[in-house]
Amino acid sequence: MDIFNTLLSIQSFAATISFIAGALVVSVVAFLMISSKNVEEKHLAKEKVYKVRDKYFVFLSACIVAGLFISLRLLPYSPFESHPDQEVTVVAMQWAWKMGIGKTDLSPSEFQGINEVTVESGKHIQFLVTSADVNHNFAIYNNAGDLVAQTQAMPGYQNKLDYIFPEAGEYHVLCLEYCGLAHGFMTATIHVK
Numbered sequence: 001m002d003i004f005n006t007l008l009s010i011q012s013f014a015a016t017i018s019f020i021a022g023a024l025v026v027s028v029v030a031f032l033m034i035s036s037k038n039v040e041e042k043h044l045a046k047e048k049v050y051k052v053r054d055k056y057f058v059f060l061s062a063c064i065v066a067g068l069f070i071s072l073r074l075l076p077y078s079p080f081e082s083h084p085d086q087e088v089t090v091v092a093m094q095w096a097w098k099m100g101i102g103k104t105d106l107s108p109s110e111f112q113g114i115n116e117v118t119v120e121s122g123k124h125i126q127f128l129v130t131s132a133d134v135n136h137n138f139a140i141y142n143n144a145g146d147l148v149a150q151t152q153a154m155p156g157y158q159n160k161l162d163y164i165f166p167e168a169g170e171y172h173v174l175c176l177e178y179c180g181l182a183h184g185f186m187t188a189t190i191h192v193k
C-alpha cells in the first residue's frame with residue numbers, strides 16, 4: 001500500500017499548489033479591478049505598459065527559444081533507436097491488464113495474459129500496448145511511487161512504449177485514464193530482475 005500513500009501525498013501537494021496559484025490569480029484580478037478605477041490613471045498606465053511591451057516581448061521570445069533548445073535536447077528518445085531486447089504484449093480491458101512476453105497474432109480479446117510479467121533490468125524493453133474495449137492508460141510506477149513511463153491503451157491501435165528499467169525490483173502498473181466503475185482496481189506488477 002506504500003505506493004498508494006505516496007500517490008496520495010503527491011496528489012495533495014498538487015492540490016495545494018493549484019489552490020495557491022488560483023488564489024494568486026484571484027488576488028491579481030482583484031488588485032487590478034480596485035486600482036484601475038480612475039480613467040486618467042488608465043491612460044498613464046497604458047503608456048507605461050506600451051513602453052516596456054517590446055522589450056518584454058523580445059525577452060519572453062528569447063526565454064521560449066532557450067527553453068525549447070534545452071528541453072528538446074533532454075527528450076529521452078535517442079536511446080531507443082536500437083531494436084528492443086524484449087517485447088511485452090499488454091492488453092487493457094475493463095478492468096484488468098493482460099500481459100505476456102513476446103508479440104501476439106491474436107486479437108486483444110483472444111489474447112491470454114496475466115497481470116504479472118518478469119523482465120530484465122538494463123535491457124531495452126518494448127511494451128506493445130492496446131485495449132480490448134475502451135481507452136485506458138498503461139502507467140508504470142517504481143517502488144517509490146514515481147511515474148516512470150506511460151502510454152495510451154486504445155482499441156484498434158498498438159502503441160509502443162520503450163523503457164529501460166534502471167534497477168531490479170517491483171514496478172506497479174495502474175490505469176491513468178478513467179475507464180469506468182472499477183478503474184482504480186486495474187493493477188498489475190512488473191517484476192524486474
Ligand SMILES: [Cu+2]
Pocket residue numbers: 136137175176177178179180183184186
Ligand atoms: Cu482506467
